[in-house]
Each structure stands twice: as C-alpha cells, then as structure tokens.
Amino acid sequence: MTGAVTTDPAVPTSSPEATMTTDTLLPTATYDLAVTTTRELNAALHATEAPASVEVVNPQGAHALACGLNRPIDVRIDGHVGYYAAGMNQHANVTIDGNAGVGVAENMMSGTVRVTGDASQSAGATAHGGLLVIEGNAAARCGISMKGVDIVVGGNIGHMSAFMGQAGRLVVLGDAGEALGDSLYEVRIYVRGSVASLGADCVKKEMRPEHIAELQELLDAAGFDADPAEFTRYGSARQLYHFHVDNASAY
Numbered sequence: 001m002t003g004a005v006t007t008d009p010a011v012p013t014s015s016p017e018a019t020m021t022t023d024t025l026l027p028t029a030t031y032d033l034a035v036t037t038t039r040e041l042n043a044a045l046h047a048t049e050a051p052a053s054v055e056v057v058n059p060q061g062a063h064a065l066a067c068g069l070n071r072p073i074d075v076r077i078d079g080h081v082g083y084y085a086a087g088m089n090q091h092a093n094v095t096i097d098g099n100a101g102v103g104v105a106e107n108m109m110s111g112t113v114r115v116t117g118d119a120s121q122s123a124g125a126t127a128h129g130g131l132l133v134i135e136g137n138a139a140a141r142c143g144i145s146m147k148g149v150d151i152v153v154g155g156n157i158g159h160m161s162a163f164m165g166q167a168g169r170l171v172v173l174g175d176a177g178e179a180l181g182d183s184l185y186e187v188r189i190y191v192r193g194s195v196a197s198l199g200a201d202c203v204k205k206e207m208r209p210e211h212i213a214e215l216q217e218l219l220d221a222a223g224f225d226a227d228p229a230e231f232t233r234y235g236s237a238r239q240l241y242h243f244h245v246d247n248a249s250a251y
Contacts, residue, residue: 027052034058038065045069063101066094069111086113089130105132108149121158124151127168133222140177143170146187152222162187163199171218173226181234189234190215192226201240205233 029051031041044050045066056077059065063082066075069092077085080098089108096104099117108127115123118136125141127149134142134151140158143151143165152171159177162170165187175193182199188211189202198204207229215228 028055029053030055030057032057033060033062038062041065042067045073045075059098061101066092069094072111080117089113099136100134104134105130105149108132118155124149127151131221137174143168143187146170150218150221152218152224154222154224156193159196160199162189165189169214169218171215171222171231173224181236183240184236186236188214190218190228190231191234192231195232195234198234201237202234203237205235207231207233 031044031054033041033056041056045054050073053074056065056075059077059079059081061080061082063084065077065081065085067084067086068088070090072091075092075094077096081096082101084103084106085096085100086094086104086108087106089105089111091111093112095114097116100115100119102120103122103125104115104119105113105123105127106125108130110130112131114133116135119134119138121139122141122144123134123138124132124146125144126147128147130149132149132151135154137155138153138157140160141163142153142157142161144163146162146165146168148167150169154173156174157172157176160179160182161176162181162184164183165181166185168187170187170189172191176191176195178196179199180195181189181202184202211233212228215231219226219228
C-alpha cells in the first residue's frame, strides 16, 4: 500500500514515502494504520485542511477511530475496528467495512455511520441524531439511552436494547432479544422478526399508515429492501414517567 496523498503537507501521511505536489493532489487520502498511529489519523481527520474523502486501511481492531468529526467528510475504514469507532460524530459519513467493537457511534449527533458487519454491545449509545446502520447483527443494549438517533439493524439485536430510550427510531429486520425497550420513553421500535420478551413499560402498538410511511423512509435511507407491513411497532405504555409506589417493583 502506498502512502497517503493529502491536500496539505502538515497533515500526517501513512508512510514516509508519501509525496505532495501540485500535480498529485487528490480529493481522497489513504492512511495506513500499519505505519500511522490512531492519534495521527484522528488529528488529520480533524484538520481544517483535511481532504473531503479518506480511506483507512489496516485498522487492525484499533479503538476510537474517526471520533468527534465535525465536518462533512467521508471516511471509509477497510477492516474491523475496536471500541467507540465514530463516536461523537457530527456531519461526517463513516463506513466501517467490517465488524465494530463496543459503543460504535456512541453519542453521535448527526451524519451517518454504517457498519457492514456486526456490532458489539451498546451500538449508538446515548446518540442524539444522525443515522446508524448495522448491516449484520448488534449485540446487547443496542441503542441504550438513545436520544434522537435513528438505528437500522439488518440482522438481530441482543437483550436490553433501547433500554431507557428517550427519542429516535430503532428498526430491526431480524429478531430482538430479551427485555426490549425496558423503561422506554419515546423511542419508536419496529421489529420484523420475533421478540424474546418486552421490558418494563414497553408494549406492542398499532401500526398506522403514518408509521408505515416513517418505516419506509428509514428502510430506504439505510438501503434495505423490506416490506414495512411485515414489522411490528413497539413503544412506551407511559406508566413509568413519574414514580409511583405501586410501580416500585418495575423500576
């Protein structure tokens, strides 16, 4: 793999052999994590002179890649990543061609994060906005405490997903594990497959035309071809909004 060709000589490159001339400037830069540190990569992605498109090769399961991005940059990571990839994302479009560790897209605000493989626990945790797409499966606590993000999972999700979910939409094309939507607030959940069990205050709800339309938009945005009519909607029964002694055992 050759070194990165960047738009500014101050931006770290992926090898000492990388050159930069007016004839070789490209809108895409490549960073090789076999020779570039995570700190150097993230510094380059945050630089005001960073290219509009970046490819990252040999991620080797590194943690905290492409975090805190605050500009409309396209980042493609070619391989598996570790913890908290694309966390705190704003505006950027991040694609992970592989699996992701714990907390992918944690606390993201906007933009798009796509995982072509599977995601570990707490995908999209506390995220306020944007779109998180997981083409494979997501483990336990997917969307925990989500606050406005849209999450679309092509496979199954694990137990306690959308726990304390406050706002946003969670779409699951496969099955859901135990205690789905436990202590839910206003997150809307759509599941095509089976649900092992519902958490406290989460109930099955009517699928009205506006929900079919909403779900179709989410499926289209995520790039999934599925019939919205095959999904079941779940939401909050709104019995746990305020503490009441009669509900003490449910808290």
